Amino acid sequence: MRRIAAVILLLCLLAGTACGILITEFCPDPYLPRDPDEYLVLEGEGVLDGFVVSDGEGGFRFPPGTQISGRLVVARDGPAFERTHGYPPDFEIEEHTPTMPNVIPNGNLLMANQADELYLYRGTTLLQKVAWPADVHPREGQIHYLEDGVWDPRPLFIGQSRFPAATFEDVAVTAFAAPDCAYEVFGATVASAEREILVNVYEFTDRAMAEGLIRARERGVAVTVLLEGGPVGGIPPEERAVAGALNRSGIPVLMMTTTDVGHAKYRYDHAKYLVVDGNTVLVGSENYKPGGYPAPGLQGNRGWGVCLKDPGLAAYFREVFLFDTGGGDIVPLEGTGGEIHTPWAPSYTVEFAPCRTGGARVTPVLSPDTSHLITRMIEGAEESIAIEQAYIKNQTKYELNPFLAAAINASRRGVTVQVLLDSFWFNIEGDADNDEMVDLINRIAAAEGLPLAARLADLEGNNLAKIHNKGVIVDGRAVLVSSINWNANSPGFNREAGVIIEHPDIAAYYTRVFLDDWEASCAGGAGDVYGVDRLKIVAAACILAGLAALYLYRRGRT
Structure with missing residues (x-):
């Protein structure tokens, strides 16, 4: 199976095609003032020629021949992202340091905190769209992520762990x-x-x-x-x-x-x-x-x-x-x-x-x-x-x-x-x-x-x-x-x-x-395991007793 997967990957790379490339993570509202450390993540295998990420107003593409093999991080400000996360991104949108690769911008992609969208195109074909607050619910510091085709299966914030279940x-x-x-x-x-x-x-x-x-x-x-x-x-x-x-x-x-x-x-x-x-x-x-x-x-x-x-x-x-x-x-x-x-x-x-x-x-x-x-x-x-x-x-x-x-x-x-x-x-x-x-x-x-x-x-x-x-x-x-x-x-x-x-x-x-x-705690006002409220039973008994006493009283007067 590993050999088959390797052959498929090689064919994808040689053909210059993409194998399931998607936006799988983004953070539009990080904690730093003015959000210089906002970022998004692409995942997949292939060559990124022809791929464009946009918010409908601005966007970027990748330098010719850029390849992705797994996870690729694009941040607005590389040093700001590294300050927040402890490691540098793969690309930055704004040129803040000469040692960090830049994407090729077209306009200004700035993810709004409360309402915006991201589009992933290959050529003129729309591959993916994610919008907020429609697809995810924005919150300061929250990382939005895709898992098994579902956005945000649980809350995830900057710095938090992602430990899997284990037995x-x-x-x-x-x-x-x-x-x-x-x-x-x-x-x-x-x-x-x-x-x-x-x-x-x-x-x-x-x-x-x-x-x-x-x-x-x-x-x-x-x-x-x-x-x-x-x-x-x-x-x-x-x-x-x-x-x-x-x-x-x-x-x-x-x-x-x-x-x-x-x-x-x-x-x-x-x-x-x-x-x-x-x-x-x-x-x-x-x-x-x-x-x-x-x-x-x-x-x-x-x-x-x-x-x-x-x-x-x-x-x-x-x-x-x-x-x-x-x-x-x-x-x-x-x-x-x-x-x-x-x-x-x-x-x-x-x-x-x-x-x-x-x-x-x-x-x-x-x-x-x-x-x-x-x-x-x-x-x-x-x-x-x-x-x-x-x-x-x-x-x-x-x-x-x-x-x-x-x-x-x-x-x-x-x-x-x-x-x-x-x-x-x-x-x-x-x-x-x-x-x-x-x-x-x-x-x-x-x-x-x-x-x-x-x-x-x-x-x-x-x-x-x-x-x-x-x-x-x-x-x-x-x-x-x-x-x-x-x-x-x-x-x-x-x-x-x-x-x-x-x-x-x-x-x-x-x-x-x-x-x-x-x-x-049985006297504390709770019921038995079949949902009967003992307080209600007592109250009902008191009411019945009162009615019975009233009946006998009136009968005694006749």
């Missing part, structure tokens, strides 16, 4: 739940490091976790920490104190943020994982805070996490880390001195020990790269779906969250769906948050008679600080453990990290944790 077999797994045994597994994982620890976490304010990394550094382990540079509410003083302690021990602390030389790759670096010695990954839903990884016997958040041992899986996450720590949006976080305050927490009775097993099938889930795997997981359910989330936000007033929509559609084909949401004050005091979402889900269930129910977690009854989880269990066989919130932003615009684990023991473990939270 790893025969992985050793240690599953854990917060607050019960999260710190136990984290501490053991860090203590096992001999060469390298790479940490990427949204927020880091826990003194004990910092001390574990410092001890690793003292025994010769190379430790690097990446944090979000602009978390909601700003970087707290406790995190600056943690960064200072890590800095003083020789651990570089980096943060992702927009700078003079680079726009932040993601809206938030919201991932929560670490990679140890190129063979172990610890990933979960919790930040490195006292509530996420509390000391044993102290109250904290409900979260899920896993420690995974597999060199291939660890290499995948290590590559993600190295990609994200490159570029002009990564700068040192200068810490401060002083003590790191640890807030008081109530006592907690541990219920769940870690669950260890081997032979698991593990698929990483990255946002925004492979968030679609969550939808695929839910759509593949045949019997049951259990969802435990900090919150669920719909896309718009009239459009359901796509993950939730997939779960509701699953219930319409007979899959039993349970949804448990946090009830901490900041998730129920608004006009469109978790209590309204629970009500909406249960109303849909009641109206359609679906095996679907939602509940608010009873935090006090189960002695939890809050539900911070972002987990899903499907059919008692597969589990999502992740940092991905169910809103419009997290799957498409943040850097998030998670894994789908396929193993019955791991699914059974998290099912026990979920049911413990679910059953403790």
Whole structure:
């Protein structure tokens, strides 16, 4: 087959013809002022004689004999493009440096930010047209790209990665739940490091976790920490104190943020994982805070996490880390001195020990790269779906969250769906948050008679600080453990990290944790798994009782 492909390519080149040459990528509205780094990409095989790219007002052709073999980048300003992307384009439209090849312009091709079009001609034959906002929806910093004949199958912005989906077999797994045994597994994982620890976490304010990394550094382990540079509410003083302690021990602390030389790759670096010695990954839903990884016997958040041992899986996450720590949006976080305050927490009775097993099938889930795997997981359910989330936000007033929509559609084909949401004050005091979402889900269930129910977690009854989880269990066989919130932003615009684990023991473990939270919340106003709202039953019973009393009262008067 390779010989046949080579012969076809040679014939194409000799004949001076094109083999599927198309515009496959363009960015009309980059971050630099006045957009000097706007660009487009052609892909294909052949000679570009006779090819013209135009926006209907201006355009360009290529120098005679120009050949394309794969990907060819044309930027308006070559040095500006290189400043943004870290490598030079193949051609520039405007002549800014004598060492860079130029296309042959005809008029002035300037891609407008909000509305324009690109045409690709060969001679007088129109080969391709892409227009915005008709074919793609423009947004500052967004790269529009063609994949399998579809424009923009997922959001992609300048500097972001394009990691493909991958699955790893025969992985050793240690599953854990917060607050019960999260710190136990984290501490053991860090203590096992001999060469390298790479940490990427949204927020880091826990003194004990910092001390574990410092001890690793003292025994010769190379430790690097990446944090979000602009978390909601700003970087707290406790995190600056943690960064200072890590800095003083020789651990570089980096943060992702927009700078003079680079726009932040993601809206938030919201991932929560670490990679140890190129063979172990610890990933979960919790930040490195006292509530996420509390000391044993102290109250904290409900979260899920896993420690995974597999060199291939660890290499995948290590590559993600190295990609994200490159570029002009990564700068040192200068810490401060002083003590790191640890807030008081109530006592907690541990219920769940870690669950260890081997032979698991593990698929990483990255946002925004492979968030679609969550939808695929839910759509593949045949019997049951259990969802435990900090919150669920719909896309718009009239459009359901796509993950939730997939779960509701699953219930319409007979899959039993349970949804448990946090009830901490900041998730129920608004006009469109978790209590309204629970009500909406249960109303849909009641109206359609679906095996679907939602509940608010009873935090006090189960002695939890809050539900911070972002987990899903499907059919008692597969589990999502992740940092991905169910809103419009997290799957498409943040850097998030998670894994789908396929193993019955791991699914059974998290099912026990979920049911413990679910059953403790039965008095919280939610229905059973067949969509019956218990509040409505109580209300109906009260009304019937009142009518009966009125009837007896009137009968007694006659």
